[in-house]
Amino acid sequence: MLLGAFGDDFTGASDLANTLARAGMRTSLTLGVPAGPAPADDEAVVVALKSRSIDPAEAVRLSLGATAWLKANGARQILFKYCSTFDSTPSGNIGPVAEAVLAVLDAPLALVCPAFPGTGRTLYQGHLFVHDRLLSESGMERHPLTPMTDPDIRRWLQRQTPLKVGHLPHAVVRDGTSSIRSALAEAAGRGERLVVADATSNDDLIALGASLRDHAFITGASGIAMGLPANYGIAPDRATPAFVGAEGPAVILSGSCSQATRRQVDIYAQDHPHRAIDADAVMNGSLKLDALIDFIETHRNAAPMLYSSADPEAVAAAQARHSRQVLAERIEGLFAELARIAIERGFTRIIAAGGETSGAVAGTLGNAVLAIGPEIDPGVPALQLRGTKPVAMALKSGNFGAPDFFAKAVTLLAGKA
Known part of the structure; x- marks a missing residue:
């Protein structure tokens, strides 16, 4: 293994694995820290954690466990991957995790770069943009778990850690590797x-990656990985x-409530079987698991949703009634149980939307290892379970994917163009 990485949710980890694979690295994705050694022929391994929205101390514990396993399996460099919208709270986990890994690796500093221009996330003057909007005006300020109300990543990160936070301005990045x-x-x-x-283009990310050849620890969204494989002579x-x-x-x-996913749900529902899961019905017990299983069984040959x-x-109102x-x-437990039963009953293509939902769904596979397939949409690869069980998956971040993502995923997971 050359490069070891861990992501703070399953969709983000698959996004990073996709970036590394497209850059030429032999890459696999593990769901949690494996009990055994890393696959012998892999040049990069990405460990998917479910640590984004949990207690910071537990996030640190999980992240250090992943770091220790990656180092023990030969990783020369460690990458901590988080969302390109920096999903966290002022008391969130990105700062504490970065601080802890810096300490165990005895590294002088780490780069922080959530930019991912391919999905409209750019960083300029320390401020994160989503397309032409500041992060705090992009809809992320209303995120149900990690509302992002300040686009200044320097200021947001400084609230999470006592470590001194600096800034690498775009003029320096644009000037190239030596200046960086x-x-x-x-x-x-x-x-x-x-x-x-700062980074406003893929060229910026590649220049940053080339500048990090000798850095023990790097943090960022998947875009920062674009320039890393070339440091190992990989094309x-x-x-x-x-x-x-x-x-x-x-x-x-x-399970995602993002604007992108709700649009994708609306489009797919126009000509495919679909059923909404009402939060109140889940909480009061009137929605039974058996009814949902019967629904997908009835439509098992039509890719139901x-x-x-x-x-x-609506989400905020439900949270107020029942506790966030x-x-x-x-809801996550319900999706996990649905996925488990679906796989038991022979469903072999599982598509999950939303970070928490994807974590719950993929978690039913245990500490599995997934091979990286072709990209469905930017940041979302097809995944294939390694071993004898014929399961293919797509784990989509809520904000990712074109409007017709679900239909494309259903087709591509079957091995069809």
């Missing part, structure tokens, strides 16, 4: 341990194993 390396050395001399880097035109896919029944489980996706106002944490746990 000099600026990072100067930042270390000033005692800055976490340095937020994106290397041949990769063919994706086989799975031809059995498909089911879609959507079950979804709890709703507009932010309790409601989230019940």
Whole structure:
């Protein structure tokens, strides 16, 4: 293994694995920290954690466990992957995790770069944009778990950690690798341990990656990984194993409430079987698991969709009635049970939308290892379970994907173009 990484949710980890695979690295995705050694032929391994919205101390514990396993399996460099919208709270986990890993790796500093221009996330003057909107005006300010109300990543991160936070401005990044390396050395001399880097294009990310050849620890969204494989002499035109896919029944489980996912749900529902999961019905027990299983069985050959996706106002009202944490746990538990039973009954294509939903769904596979297949939409690869069970998956971040994502995923997971 050359590069070891861990992501703070399952969709983000699959996004990173996709970026590394497209850059030419032989990459696998593990669901949690494996009990055994890493696959012998992999150059990069991404460990998917479910640590974004949990207690910071537990997030640190899980992240250090992943770091220790990756180092023990030969990783020369560690990458901590979080969302390109920096999903966290002022008391959130990105700062504490970065601080803890810096300490165990005895690294002088780490870059912080959530930019991912391919999905409209850019960083300029330390401020994060989603397309032409500041992060705090993009809809993320209404996120039910991690409302992002300040677009200044320097300021947001400084609220999470006592470490000194610095800034690498776009003028330096644009000037190229030599200037970036000099600026990072100067930042270390000033005692800055976490340095937020501007990036507005893929060229910026590639320049940053080339500048990080000798850095033990890096943090960012998946875009920061674009320039890392070249540091190991790996080119994106290397041949990769063919994706086989799975031809059995498909089911879609959507829990994201993002604007992108709600649009995707609306489009898919126009000509496919679908059923909404009402939060109140889940909490009062009037919605039974058996009824949902009967629904997907009835439509098992038509790729049915079950979804709890709703507009932010409806979600906020349900959270007020039932408690945010309790409601989230019940919905996630329901999706996990649906996925487990669906796989038991021969569904071989599972598509999950939303970070928490994807974590719950993929968690039913245990500490599985997944091979990386072709990209469905930017940031979302097809995944194939390694081993004898013919299961293909897509784990989609709520904000990712084109309007017709679900239909494309159903087709591509079957191994069809």
